[in-house]
Amino acid sequence: MSDIEDIEALRAEIRSFLENAEKPTGLRNYGPTPTDADVGPGRAWHKYLAEHDLVCLHWPVEYGGRDASVALQAVFADECARAGVPRQLGITAIDLAGPVLITFGTDAQKAQYLEPIRLGxxxxxxxxxxxxxGSDLAGVRTKAEKTAGGWLVNGQKVWSSAANSARYGLLLARTGPESHRGLSMFIVPMDAAGVTVRPLTQLDGESKFNEVFFDAVELTDDALIGEAGQGWTIAMVTLGRERLTLGSQAVSMFKLHEQMMxxxxDRNLLDPVLSRSMTKLWSRMWLLRFTWQRAIEAGDTGSSAFSVLKLMTSETDRALGDMATEVLGTDACVDPGDDSDAAPLVHAMLVGRAQTILxxxxxxxxxxxxxxxxxxxx
Structure with a gap:
């Protein structure tokens, strides 16, 4: 894909590429986190995008990225949502772990981890x-104690996305008594002895989140990212990057809005009252989009705009899910996993509540x- 300044020409090029792309069997737009069953087709799709330089758009060119503009990132996210395909294999590797390693990792860590992330x-x-x-990361209790050969980790994590299919984990652990300065960041091989993963079944029947237990897990010294006690600073960069992705994730709401309309x-329910409600939601989604663009262009991941964005994205996503009950009526009782036209809306209704928590x-x-x-x- 070429770098085109004209936004509509850029959009047309991306749309044409996605429409004609070879999509692996079983691929669906699973969002930021694949289930265990999504990993196979998701990885194949990611590799296809990588072959066409359409992954890690925000990464520096020297690490295989494109140092892409906000416009390019936004248009690509828009068109992926429209085409019903994921932007990448998963959010954590490219959008969170990658930028952290690029900023704080050693040359050896970058050489070992970045290219496999880029390739999916x-x-x-x-x-x-x-x-x-949960939301209070300063209260983390999982401990990493220094040993002669590295670190010994004990504790528990929860709501860990894709942990049951992950090869590595980005671990925030306590290495000292101080609230913030006592935290450090580590890379954990998920197949290490002492690591136990237990999938959690969600209301919609999927298992994207997990409990993870650490029982005397031994890590080498090179598992530490940055310096001991720098974990809070690194976590803030990670969460700042997570906020940056909110706008691109929110574009899928436009597709859902179209389906609800x-x-x-189809059910002859689009009366003036429902039409007004749908229009208000449509307006809120555009406000979110513009807020995201302003915030990311400012370049300050600590900006309060990201808290506003997180709050309003979650509330809008939940409101959109709640709207499904008005649109579907008794069809809201169907299984979200079946192939009916109501299933995607029922799924949105069920997961909408989680948006104001995760x-x-x-x-x-x-x-x-x-x-x-x-x-x-x-």
Missing amino acids: DDVWTQLFSEPGA QAAR GGTSEIQRNILGERVLGLPK
């Missing part, structure tokens, strides 16, 4: 949240905005 060989998982420390027409709860985002931006008391 390795699935990664993010090992941050814990049963007692069509379902309402990646940082809406309550936490409101606290951040209230305390850090508006200066309100705790």
Whole structure:
């Protein structure tokens, strides 16, 4: 794909490529996280995109990326959502682990991990949240104790996306008593002795999230990313990058909105009341998109705009899912895994509630905005 300045010409080129692309059997737009069954077709699709220089768009050119503009990233995400295909194998490896390694990793770590990530060989998982420390990462209790040959890890993580199919994990662990300065970041081979992964079954029947247990897991010294005690700083970069992806993930909501409009027409339910509600949601989605573009162009991943974006994306996604009950009526009771036209909307209805929890709860985002931006008391 060439770098074209004209946005519509760029869009037309990407759309034509995706329409004519060879799509592997079983490929679906599974979103940022593949299930175990999605990994095979997802990896094949990722490799196809890599052959055409359409992965790691935001990475520096020296590491196989394109140092792509916001416009190119946004258009590619738009057109992937329209075509019903994922942008990449999974979000954690390319959007989170990759940038962290590029910024904080040693030359040896970059040489070992970046190219397999770019080619889609390795699935990664993010090992941050814990049963007692979800949105409050400063409360992480999983410990990594220094040994003569490296580190010894004990503890538990939860809500770890794709951990059951991941080769490596990005682990935030406690290496000292200080709240923030006592945290460090590690690379964990998920097949290491002492690592146990237990998939969690979601309301929609899928298992994208997992519990992960660490029982005397031995890591070598080169598993540490950056320096000991630098984990909080690295985690903030990781979460900042995660926020950057929100706008591109949100474009799938436009496709879902179109499906809901069509379902309402098919059922003769698109009266003035429902039409107004659908129009409000459509407007909110565009506001989210423009907010994302402004925030990413500013380049400050610590900007409060990302907390606003996370909060409003989650709330809008949930509202869109709730709208399915008004559009479907009794069809909302169908199995989300069947092949009916209602199934995608039922799936959206079921997973919509999770959007205000995963990646940082809406309550936490409101606290951040209230305390850090508006200066309100705790």
